Every structure is written in structure tokens, then in C-alpha cells.
Amino acid sequence: MAPLANRSVKKWLIVSLLQFCVVVPVATVVMGAVAAESALHPAPNPIPAVCPCVAHVRCRAVETKAADGTLLKAWYYEPETRQGGALLMLHGIGGNRTDVIALGTVYEKVGYAVLTPDLRGHGETSGLVTYGVSDEQDVRAWAQWLLSQPGNERLYGFGVSLGGSVLLQSLKTETRFLAVIAESAYSSFPAIALERTHRSLPAHLKWLNGLFVHSGIRWARLRYDMDLHASSAVESVRRTSTPVLLVHGLEDDLTSPDNSRVLAVANPSVTQLWLVPGAGHANLWATARTEFESRTLNWLSSHMTKKQGDRISPVAP
Incomplete structure (x- = not known):
């Protein structure tokens, strides 16, 4: 009876192992696809009918079109x-223009x-969230629109969270920003996806992190022909000559400050890094209001013209 029992146990172990090897990866791939759909279709956030305004400032709704025809x-x-x-x-992911x-x-x-x-x-802007892959052309369209308006002689950019990464990615083709x-x-979509899912997965499932993220990226490519591997702010920063001020909270538990450290190291000649103690994600103005205003205003005013020969640099070999 003992040999028969041993064979039954071995058979059960083999079947269980096979089920584990099949079910877990398949479930992970499915979960990755579901996560990708969620990332590409954030919940809608309504826009007020009238733009809020302050004294001595005129406000109006405007629109333009991206190169692919998307209405912005x-x-x-x-x-x-x-x-x-x-x-x-x-603005950042899941938000809208009212956030800034x-x-x-x-x-x-x-x-x-x-x-x-x-x-x-x-x-009110149509299309899928592309984490900078298609947003680059949107930044170019808005840059052109801004520079076509009376009184606008110098172009600057400010982006928060997703908006910051989109802005940085646009620098590889949009050279008109003074700073x-x-x-x-x-730093890149794959990097932040790996960081956030690793943080959210239970300890016994963290080994599935890479499969989970890359299956989601693969789903976006197959379903929407969107290459999220191309979403890389760090590659654009590495190539740009546009001055970049990177600001990040040291207590940011959504996007770690290591992201801005990586961005700063990518091109020290054009970047300046300010890490703010006690600040979390995208709340630096609320945390250090006076210094935030002083630093950012000084950064903009210190870059009134392009330096001679400023251009997009080739990728280093």
C-alpha cells in the first residue's frame, strides 16, 4: 500500500505543480491586461462649464488639433x-486642467x-492616455498655439506627475522651451509601473511583478498599437539642451524621488534637482509654498533667452 500511496502523492504533486505553472502565469497575464485597460482609461473627471478666474486676469476656453487630428x-x-x-x-494622471x-x-x-x-x-480632450507616447505631438501643438498668441515671446513649461514626464518626453522634438x-x-513608464506594482503586490507575489507589468505593456501594444516602452522621459532628458528643474518630495510614496535622481543624472549639464523634505507626491507648493514660488519663479526668469547653439543632442553611443 505504501508504494501506491507514494505514487498517488507524487501524481498529486506533479498535477498541482503543472496547474500552478499554468494558472499563475495565465492569471498574471490577464491581470496585466486588466491593469493596462485601467491605466489607459482613467475615470472621467468633469470640467466646469466656465473657467475659474482671478482679478486682473482674462480667461477663455481654447482648442487646437494635434498632428494626428486629436482635438485638444x-x-x-x-x-x-x-x-x-x-x-x-x-496636470497629472486622472486629473484635468482644473488641477493646475x-x-x-x-x-x-x-x-x-x-x-x-x-x-x-x-x-474634454479625446483619445487614450498614452503616457507621453502620443502626447509629444500635443505639446508641440500647444507650443505652436501659445507662440502664435499676441504678447507671447518666450515659452516655458511646467508639468506635474504624468504631466511632468509628458513635458520632459516632448523635449526630444520640441526645442522652443527656454526652460x-x-x-x-x-523616469519612464516601465520603471514607474514596476515600482508601483511591486509596492502594491503582497510579499509572496512580488516575484510576479515583472511578468505582470510586461504583460500589461504587451497588451497595450497588441490591443492599441501603443509602445509603452517608448515612454521614457529619461531618454529625452539625456538628449536635450533645454534647462530642466526637477522638484520632488522626499516622502513621495507614489513616485519615488529616485525617479528625479535618475533624470538629473541623465544630463547634469542642463538639470537642477531640488528634493523637498516632508513633501509627498505633487504637493510641493502646499508643503513649501514660499520657497517653491521663489525657486520656480527664479528658474523661469533666469532663462530669458536660448543659449547660442542650443539644440537637441544626439544620443550618446
Whole structure:
């Protein structure tokens, strides 16, 4: 009886192992696809019918089209007293243009015109969320629109979280920014996806992290022909000559400050890194208001012209 029992146990172990080897990877791939769908289709966040405005600033709804025909929507703020600067401000994932209008007043008060668009797949802008893959052309379209408006002589950019990474990715083709600011930005989509899922998975499932993330990326490629591996702010920063101020909270538990450290190291000649103690994700203005305003305003005002020979540099071999 003992040999028969042993054979039964061995058979059960083999069957269980085979089931584990098949079921777990398949389930992980399915979960990756579901996560990808969620990432590409964030919950809608309604836009007010009228743009909020402050004294001595005019506001109006504007729109333009990206190179692929996607209709882009935004609010445009023009202070009564202008100084020639125009600031493109981009919000984070799952948000919309309203997320940056309060911060925008900091720059409007000193004479900057401020444009606050809805990113792709957010607010009133159509399309899928592409994490910078297609958003680059949107940034170029808005840059062109801003520079076509009366009184706008100098172009700057400010992006928060996803908006920061989108802005940085655009630098490989959009060379008209005199300087940009990226708050709580991630270095690349694969990197931040691996970071966030590793943090959320239980300890006994963390070994599945890579399969989970890359199956989601593969799903986006198969289902939407979207290459999320191309979503890389760090590669664009490595190639740009545009000055970049990177600001990040040291207590950021959504996008670790290591992301901004990686971005800074990629091109030390054009980047400046400010890590803020006690600040979390995308709340640096609330945490260190006076210093935040001083640093960011000084950063913009210290870059009034392009340096001689500024251009996009080739990728290092």
C-alpha cells in the first residue's frame, strides 16, 4: 500500500505543480491586461462649464488639433500686465486642467500667460492616455498655439506627475522651451509601473511583478498599437539642451524621488534637482509654498533667452 500511496502523492504533486505553472502565469497575464485597460482609461473627471478666474486676469476656453487630428482642449489665462512669458502647465494622471489653475496664479501675478490643457484621455480632450507616447505631438501643438498668441515671446513649461514626464518626453522634438519644470515626474513608464506594482503586490507575489507589468505593456501594444516602452522621459532628458528643474518630495510614496535622481543624472549639464523634505507626491507648493514660488519663479526668469547653439543632442553611443 505504501508504494501506491507514494505514487498517488507524487501524481498529486506533479498535477498541482503543472496547474500552478499554468494558472499563475495565465492569471498574471490577464491581470496585466486588466491593469493596462485601467491605466489607459482613467475615470472621467468633469470640467466646469466656465473657467475659474482671478482679478486682473482674462480667461477663455481654447482648442487646437494635434498632428494626428486629436482635438485638444484647454483654458488660457492672460494677465492684464504682461512680460512676454507664456507657461504651458500640464496636470497629472486622472486629473484635468482644473488641477493646475490655482498654482497657475503664482505665475499670472508676475505677468506670465498660462495655458492649462487637458491631457489626452482626460477632461474634454479625446483619445487614450498614452503616457507621453502620443502626447509629444500635443505639446508641440500647444507650443505652436501659445507662440502664435499676441504678447507671447518666450515659452516655458511646467508639468506635474504624468504631466511632468509628458513635458520632459516632448523635449526630444520640441526645442522652443527656454526652460521647464517637472514636479514628481517618473523616469519612464516601465520603471514607474514596476515600482508601483511591486509596492502594491503582497510579499509572496512580488516575484510576479515583472511578468505582470510586461504583460500589461504587451497588451497595450497588441490591443492599441501603443509602445509603452517608448515612454521614457529619461531618454529625452539625456538628449536635450533645454534647462530642466526637477522638484520632488522626499516622502513621495507614489513616485519615488529616485525617479528625479535618475533624470538629473541623465544630463547634469542642463538639470537642477531640488528634493523637498516632508513633501509627498505633487504637493510641493502646499508643503513649501514660499520657497517653491521663489525657486520656480527664479528658474523661469533666469532663462530669458536660448543659449547660442542650443539644440537637441544626439544620443550618446
